[in-house]
Amino acid sequence: MTVSTGLQATVDVAHEAGSSRTGPRVDGADLRVGAGVPLRLALLVERDQRNIASAHAVALGANADVVLALATTSQASVIDRATALRDARPDAVLAVADRGDARGLVELIEALRLGCGDRPRSISLLVAADESARARLAASAGPIDVEAIPAPTGARAREAIVARLRAMRRGDADVVLRDEAIEAAARAIAAATSLSALVIDVDGATTSLAFALPDGGLTAVHSQIGIGSGADRVVARAGVERVRRWIPRPIDAPALLDRVFNRARWPEAVPTGVLALALEMALARESVAHVLREAGRAGLDLASLRNAHRVVATGRLARFPRVAQTALVAVDALATEVTQLLSRERHDALIVAGAIATRSTAPIADAIEDIALVTAVRPKRDTSLTVIDANGTIAERVARGAFFLIPTSGAARLELPGSAGRHAAGPLALGVIVDARGRPLELPQRDAERIPTIARWSAAIAALPIDGGAL
């Protein structure tokens, strides 16, 4: 008897140094997943706040590096603007005009021609404006070719612009961009589970959040920051103190900066000690938190992202040595306000499935493992919740500020008091994580209070090999 096992794609996933291959072929790969070419994007926007937000949303969706944002409201002269554009060396420029009034944008395009018009072939100018305004802008652009795009205020228009910008990043037609694979994976999970799904990918150079609804709706944000070569950019954008506050031992900012900078220039460096591992976790938290802040500034619906029913961690975030480390970082960074099922990908499996899903259908069930049911509660006074698993029923009291883990065995069910409802999950690697720390999650300022607090949270779910608060 002959049994067909079907065709299985071989996929190469690029990492900081080298790549990993999944699939039966040894001679080559059917698909390659990579970060693509970095795209330096300048934004030229009219005065309307919605234009500014929607342009930023496009940049986040396309994983473009916004090197300059100029608004018509600024009082800078054409010389200052041209100098800024020349120094920014953009690969692409996204210009968004107000309806029926492109006068302000003409000034910015004139500055673009003055600053970058002597290398017109190396710039793509994408213009969202009505036809008459576009003609005026094209005249001002001179030798720089103008490409018409729809106004990025709607989701579909944004998708079209993102696709255009991604084509610039792709370089090679065979390459599936990592952010495309993550988005396809989020859609596949949402479709398979009929629940909203958020995929959080933190890798060496990029951080992505892709939120998908069962009906196919998608909100995705990507940024060129990470816990490897993008680590120094986390510090530059979020600030060194925001990273330092998560380290459960005293460390001064200069010593932390040296480690961050060395990590940024050492591909695939392995953390040998707990301090370096804690630093990786801190960078991952702040990478996700920064992308969330950027999404908020771009006018995207943050509440939906934070409160997805299902959260899946991928990339280096999913490859911490302890599963509890992935959980702790995701819980701290996302700061959800509901109950959600937290999972992580098996080594690169979800990225591979997502890459295949960009071309056909791909099963995702085997690509992820469930870690924990995370429930965020804000009790006004002590309350209790019930966890039912293969070993029986556990009732736990929850005080304000509590953070703890209820280990489970086999399928688990969580029952919350009142109308908060019931939540069920299959076997979980950790169990049920109860988070009553309140929102926004605030850390004490002084080291003497902050360090024991961080150590206590880590110890609560055995996230770090620490004893008595000392690393």
Next chain:
Amino acid sequence: MIWRYGAWTAAHPLPLGSVEYAPAGRPVRAGDVIAAGTTYGQPVRVAAARRLGVAPADLARVMHVPPGAQVERGAIIARTGRRFARAVSAPIDGRLAHVRADGDIELAPVLDRWTVRSTLDGVVRSSDTSEVVVEGLAWGLQGLAGYGPNAIGGLALAVTGPSDELQPSRIDVRQRGRILIGGGRSGAEGISRAHACGVSAVVAGSVPASGLRVVFGDEAGAHGAVSRSDAPTFLCLLGFGTGRLPAELFAPLAALDGARAAIHSATARLFVFAPPDAVNVGAVAPSLALLAEWGATRPLDGPAALSGDVTFPSEITAPAVMVDDGPIPAANVLSLGAPRD
């Protein structure tokens, strides 16, 4: 990150306001001016086409001076007609910085002049108002990250050994115009004092990242920070924090003491203009290890052997390299020439 004698290419982007640049094919030496231009002040907008009553597209036809030209106040910029002439004259001294699509002219006063100097001995391969690319032969050392503007000067050894830190007390005005070799490490004080004394640049194995941010601003990252302003130039060869230069790197630097050199900041390269046989460099690149929980780099110069998987205190299990003071993850050991991006 290892010495190589050969052909190198260096691109020199030009600021706004270019007046002249070296044509392709012209031989140049490091330090030669390959482009010059002016910096502009607040521009004045002159309604040229409208005042002359011509279409914007026809303005070029009636202009008496070309875009980019420098004019004095009152000079005729454009003029039409013979008997009933209409003319546009310059309201200020300045340069015709830009002709707008609507036929207006941006006339900008000249505040200052800038020059761009070659960082290579060689030939101009291509040039235009945006960039001049020079190609030439030199000893080249690929560093990790460059900070500040390009620099040219003679190499000067400011330390006695590869582990030494550049001491600010060893820097004085006699080293003006030189590129100082700072050994294993240079702090922010050393870099700042060198700049204050007129030193062209400092090259060292490592530097404290916080010191870099003090000198070059918070935007200075691990991948360098190039500027055109009057800032110090620093070339970091190995990493951040503490470090020591491998002998294979330091010995040629010491041997080339006094030679003409240049730093191309954007590519983090040191070029030294010396004969091909000026130094002997080994064929095998030394290995560099990331140690102290990522806080330091050190060349691996003792006995080292690959071992199987080792579980580290972080609980990560990874292939290791065994050295005298214990295992190091194999991923934390790189050849000095390995890509670090």
